[in-house]
Amino acid sequence: MVAALAPFAVHSQQSSGTLAGLLSKQGLAGAKLERRSGNHLFVPVSINNQRGALMIDTGSPNTVIDVNSVNTFGLTVEKSGSNVGGLFGRSWERFGTSKVKSLAMGNCTVTNVPVAIADFSGMNPEHRAAATGSHLADSKALAHINGVLGAREMVKFGMIIDCTRQMLDVNPNGRSPGVSQSLASFLAGRGFTRIPIRLNANDHFDVEGALNGHPTRFILDTGSANTLIDTQVAVKSGTGVTALAGYGAGGAGGLSEGINRTGVKELAIGNFKLANAEVVVAHVSKDVLLSNSAAESNAGVLGQEYLASNFAVIDIGGMALYLRHPDSR
Numbered sequence: 001m002v003a004a005l006a007p008f009a010v011h012s013q014q015s016s017g018t019l020a021g022l023l024s025k026q027g028l029a030g031a032k033l034e035r036r037s038g039n040h041l042f043v044p045v046s047i048n049n050q051r052g053a054l055m056i057d058t059g060s061p062n063t064v065i066d067v068n069s070v071n072t073f074g075l076t077v078e079k080s081g082s083n084v085g086g087l088f089g090r091s092w093e094r095f096g097t098s099k100v101k102s103l104a105m106g107n108c109t110v111t112n113v114p115v116a117i118a119d120f121s122g123m124n125p126e127h128r129a130a131a132t133g134s135h136l137a138d139s140k141a142l143a144h145i146n147g148v149l150g151a152r153e154m155v156k157f158g159m160i161i162d163c164t165r166q167m168l169d170v171n172p173n174g175r176s177p178g179v180s181q182s183l184a185s186f187l188a189g190r191g192f193t194r195i196p197i198r199l200n201a202n203d204h205f206d207v208e209g210a211l212n213g214h215p216t217r218f219i220l221d222t223g224s225a226n227t228l229i230d231t232q233v234a235v236k237s238g239t240g241v242t243a244l245a246g247y248g249a250g251g252a253g254g255l256s257e258g259i260n261r262t263g264v265k266e267l268a269i270g271n272f273k274l275a276n277a278e279v280v281v282a283h284v285s286k287d288v289l290l291s292n293s294a295a296e297s298n299a300g301v302l303g304q305e306y307l308a309s310n311f312a313v314i315d316i317g318g319m320a321l322y323l324r325h326p327d328s329r
Contacts, residue, residue: 031043031108032106040145041304043106043149045105052069055123056148059221059222059223062151063150065098066121066145067119068120072146073100077096079094085285086288088282088285095117159171160314160315161316163307163314164311183315190324192322195207195270196270200298208269210267212266213268214236220321222303222304227279228300230283230284234264260280267306284300
């Protein structure tokens with residue numbers, strides 16, 4: 001891929017004493033993110049010169065375009081032998097493959113981007129309820145999501161995701177140790193805790209952690225609204241599981257699973273600890289958990305509710321997650 005990037009206007013207006021100023025001085029380009037219902041972050045884009053929006057999804061190894069948007073973007077789709085899967089397993093659906101000629105975000109453009117094709121229509125539920133005396137009409141103003149921006153492009157262009165400031169910063173020169181070192185120093189001086197990220201056997205980003213003192217790992221998933229823990233892992237860690245509270249979707253593949261909510265006395269993400277954390281509990285696919293390997297196994301996903309509320313900055317280029325408690329200075 002070839003990148004043609006220019007600094008985003010917001011950066012040029014910031015001083016070097018801010019995160020925006022630091023990244024602008026380092027030559028990164030930025031795109032403003034927006035937040036929609038479900039607490040998801042998405043970036044307005046232009047795909048092959050057609051407007052669209054992609055959800056920021058660190059839990060997806062690849063950038064995926066919704067099959068219902070293929071004609072909109074003029075994509076030619078080839079078949080593949082890979083089944084579409086999510087947190088709750090794989091479905092009968094097969095991924096397609098294609099290539100996006102140009103993908104523009106803010107003032108940055110990447111070209112010849114390989115993408116997967118799958119049915120992501122579940123990210124765009126219809127809002128047709130009319131207003132009545134008891135409620136307002138459902139909003140129709142939500143942006144239509146055309147797919148997800150995945151890990152492959154994030155790694156290649158050393159992207160930095162600021163979940164609270166809602167910015168996506170892109171390095172035109174790719175991953176840079178210098179940028180990551182400057183960012184680490186900047187955030188350390190402002191009370192952030194650094195947690196190393198690794199890429200596991202499934203090409204998912206994960207971080208070390210613990211549930212009630214029981215060591216484990218969590219998949220870093222900005223595409224998940226909630227932190228979700230596998231039922232068996234929760235029970236083994238001494239976390240009580242309540243009765244069924246409803247059903248939840250597990251991303252691509254359209255599969256759903258019974259879920260409930262429970263409290264964890266202590267949820268640790270690296271050395272960063274959250275007391276009395278509320279999480280969602282469900283049966284997660286063993287393929288996702290990598291439960292057959294002690295070195296690779298994880299407990300589930302770390303979602304947007306704790307990333308956003310703890311000022312998460314995700315440096316994909318430097319493979320580090322930064323968190324800060326709301327009451328710290």
